[in-house]
Amino acid sequence: MGCFGVILLLAAVLQAVVLLLSPFYKAKSPFSWYYTRIFKPLLQDDQRYQWKFYLVPCFYMSLYGYIVYVLIQQVLPAVQGRLWLIEKVAVIPILLLITPVLGFLSMIVTPETTRSHLPGFPDQYEPDGIIYYPGITCRTCHLRKPARSKHCNICQACVLVADHHCIWVNNCIGKGNYVYFFSFLLANVASLSYGFLRVLQISVTGSERYTRSTVIFMILCGTFAVICGVFTALQLQLVSDGMTTNERDKWYTIQQIMREGSLVRTPQGEWFIRAAHNPAEFFSTNAYDDKAYALKNYKLIRDPSQIPNIYDYGSLWQNLKRLCT
Known part of the structure; x- marks a missing residue:
């Protein structure tokens, strides 16, 4: 294998140990030194090295x-x-x-990012009111977040x-x-x-x-x-399917909430999550809205076909063409 191969193998084994045993041993020597000096800055801190x-x-x-x-x-x-x-x-x-x-x-x-997206310039996509909402400001870069955008910690910008x-x-x-x-x-x-x-x-x-x-x-x-x-x-x-990699987990979460019997929709087309601890209390699917709501007229969503995806234009070609233009 050679000396270099042995070093790589030992490094891989050590890395596996830290990943498997963390957080149980990351505060104990010698894992604490490795965790704070190598593992954390190299694999967890996006701004160092x-x-x-x-x-x-x-x-x-x-x-x-x-x-x-x-x-x-x-x-x-x-x-x-x-x-x-x-x-x-x-x-x-x-x-x-x-x-x-x-x-x-x-x-x-x-x-393109929100920094290059001039104020007043029309957004390419409208908020769907399920996973994207209007008037949202990024908590990191403090700029308006258009629908389908996401902040990247590595690039330090909200990518459209x-x-x-x-x-x-x-x-x-x-x-x-x-x-x-x-x-x-x-x-x-x-x-x-x-x-x-x-x-x-x-x-x-x-x-x-x-x-x-x-x-x-x-x-x-x-x-x-x-x-x-x-x-x-x-x-x-x-x-x-009309989604990005970033949106895949968002839609999975929405459908998981539906499978748990907690996803509801009002006649006005607003989406809420029924609280598990109090069925009379509801929260918006908007992650930036932590207020509790009391709803009287709503419909329980039981099937994925009842959840519209306005970003799906009906075919792979149409969706791909929209992304690439």
Whole structure:
């Protein structure tokens, strides 16, 4: 394994111990030193050691560079005679170029934020009165929060139509860079799948023996094609359902409240949660409103079909087009 491998293994084991035993032992030596000096600033504090957010993008670029190196230096010379002309002059060069370009654009093109959203400029989305409400001010940056926005502690801003802060590109995904992010995902799936399937087909149907480089190339491409494919499918499923990654947990919470028999709606279209300790007391689904209400006329919601999602425009294509424009 080597000295470096042993160090990495010990670090991983120590990290696992801290994660599993915290908070029971984080105040006891020697875990307390590790927790306060390494674990907390590196994994919990978003404002310290900003260089840590570039580790995953650097890992991706290193891995991609290694795959390209193996392809050009060792795999292509072995399969050159089995490739079609269009693959040599168009397909392979385009896939090798477009993937890092889209990744770079996903990294440098920042999404729109409330700071760039000029006062008086119309919002892209209306509050739905269930998970988003008008007149909300962010508790962190103290600016008005439009519907579908979310404050990112890493970027220190409220991102419009926020999805998530992607560690692979160290950038928030939101209004203004969705098109680059989804294109980057699809480019990865396409290039990795093509590399794995094409080399596999040549190796199976040809008389050439598997070389060590060919096996490494296929393992890397095949493994990461599956990982990227699953992640892309999950992202597109969210889009098809008319929600972002940020909104997924919000809708889950609303539906969980419904399953508990506590979600109600008034004839005026206002949504409330019936208190478990006092059925005559109700609270708004607005997380910024902690007042208790007394309702007399309301309807108990029992089925998800009774909960409208105004951000779902009926199809994956329509929802994706709205996000990317």
